[in-house]
Amino acid sequence: MLAASGSLRPAVAEGFRCGYVAVVGRPNVGKSTLINHIIGEKVSITSKKPQTTRNRVLGVVTKPMAQFVFVDTPGFQTKVKTQLTRRMNRSVRSTLAEVDAVVFVIEALGWRPGDLEVLSLLPRDAKNVILAVNKTDLSKNRDALLPLMAESMSRYPFTAIVPVSAEKNRQLDDLLAEIEKLLPESVPYFDPDLFTDKSPRFLAAETIREKAFRLLGDELPYGIAVTIDKWAETDEEATIIATLIVERESHKPIVIGEGGAKLREISRLARADIAEMLGKRVYLEVWVRVRRGWSDDVKALKTLGYD
Numbered sequence: 324m325l326a327a328s329g330s331l332r333p334a335v336a337e338g339f340r341c342g343y344v345a346v347v348g349r350p351n352v353g354k355s356t357l358i359n360h361i362i363g364e365k366v367s368i369t370s371k372k373p374q375t376t377r378n379r380v381l382g383v384v385t386k387p388m389a390q391f392v393f394v395d396t397p398g399f400q401t402k403v404k405t406q407l408t409r410r411m412n413r414s415v416r417s418t419l420a421e422v423d424a425v426v427f428v429i430e431a432l433g434w435r436p437g438d439l440e441v442l443s444l445l446p447r448d449a450k451n452v453i454l455a456v457n458k459t460d461l462s463k464n465r466d467a468l469l470p471l472m473a474e475s476m477s478r479y480p481f482t483a484i485v486p487v488s489a490e491k492n493r494q495l496d497d498l499l500a501e502i503e504k505l506l507p508e509s510v511p512y513f514d515p516d517l518f519t520d521k522s523p524r525f526l527a528a529e530t531i532r533e534k535a536f537r538l539l540g541d542e543l544p545y546g547i548a549v550t551i552d553k554w555a556e557t558d559e560e561a562t563i564i565a566t567l568i569v570e571r572e573s574h575k576p577i578v579i580g581e582g583g584a585k586l587r588e589i590s591r592l593a594r595a596d597i598a599e600m601l602g603k604r605v606y607l608e609v610w611v612r613v614r615r616g617w618s619d620d621v622k623a624l625k626t627l628g629y630d
């Protein structure tokens with residue numbers, strides 16, 4: 324199995340980082356604008372099928388030394404405190420605890436009560452929360468940002484504060500640089516080539532992910548990714564080899580299931596959808612692999628004779 328996925332994985336620079344990023348904040352602070360402008364049109368998510376919302380990938384950005392996987396954090400309900408809301412807030416909390424970096428967005432005009440409500444959902448001792456002070460283009464006086472930054476640090480131990488203007492694309496690279504520091508060293512979860520357009524490879528990877536989430540539900544924690552290791556197509560059929568990457572060794576049997584039943588079902592459902600999408604016969608093989616850091620990968624590749 325290692326040989327199959329290892330030999331086909333693209334070479335990655337040493338020290339490459341990859342991880343999940345959540346962008347949170349009260350309504351209207353500019354979260355969507357920020358994400359859209361960072362991700363850019365060409366890589367916004369393309370899967371039209373409903374997925375487990377908690378795990379929805381909004382888009383992927385790949386830079387020379389890092390890949391950023393932006394995920395949705397639905398259920399940010401601070402207004403209505405129903406039973407359901409409380410449950411959703413719990414799910415928000417656990418989602419936030421599982422991503423590698425959280426970008427908390429406020430407006431440059433200052434803190435509002437709504438900001439504090441959302442802030443209260445963050446774990447108090449987190450070391451992975453960056454404050455993005457957005458809409459700096461609206462504040463006339465740049466000096467006014469200094470007291471705002473001081474006030475912000477008194478409210479929460481942010482690892483960094485970055486003033487940005489999402490709309491005007493200002494300081495977005497600075498923000499990415501801060502996020503990058505929080506991501507673990509890892510091979511990219513997604514083949515960068517898959518995300519440059521709405522490619523069938525990308526859609527196939529998303530379909531497999533979606534099936535895995537649908538079948539595994541709450542059994543499987545957050546981190547799961549799919550890579551397409553081989554894609555060979557003729558007019559009549561496509562041969563696809565994919566790997567489901569899980570976070571821990573203990574997650575592997577969950578995905579594989581009794582006698583391989585779960586994994587077979589994931590493959591069967593995904594194969595049917597991909598065949599429909601491509602309009603041809605599909606041979607799909609799905610492997611399961613535990614996510615490891617880059618250095619482990621290097622060791623594995625060396626063992627197998629790939630330098």
Ligand SMILES: Nc1nc2c(ncn2[C@@H]2O[C@H](COP(=O)(O)OP(=O)(O)OP(=O)(O)O)[C@@H](O)[C@H]2O)c(=O)[nH]1
Pocket residue numbers: 348349350351352353354355356357457458459460461487488489490491
């Ligand atoms: N002046 C200015 N306006 C911005 C900036 N970023 C976003 N906006 C505007 O702020 C408004 C809200 O932006 P959204 O991106 O929809 O905010 P959001 O936080 O995603 O809002 P919800 O979806 O309600 O949670 C829109 O009218 C944006 O055009 C910015 O940097 N400067």
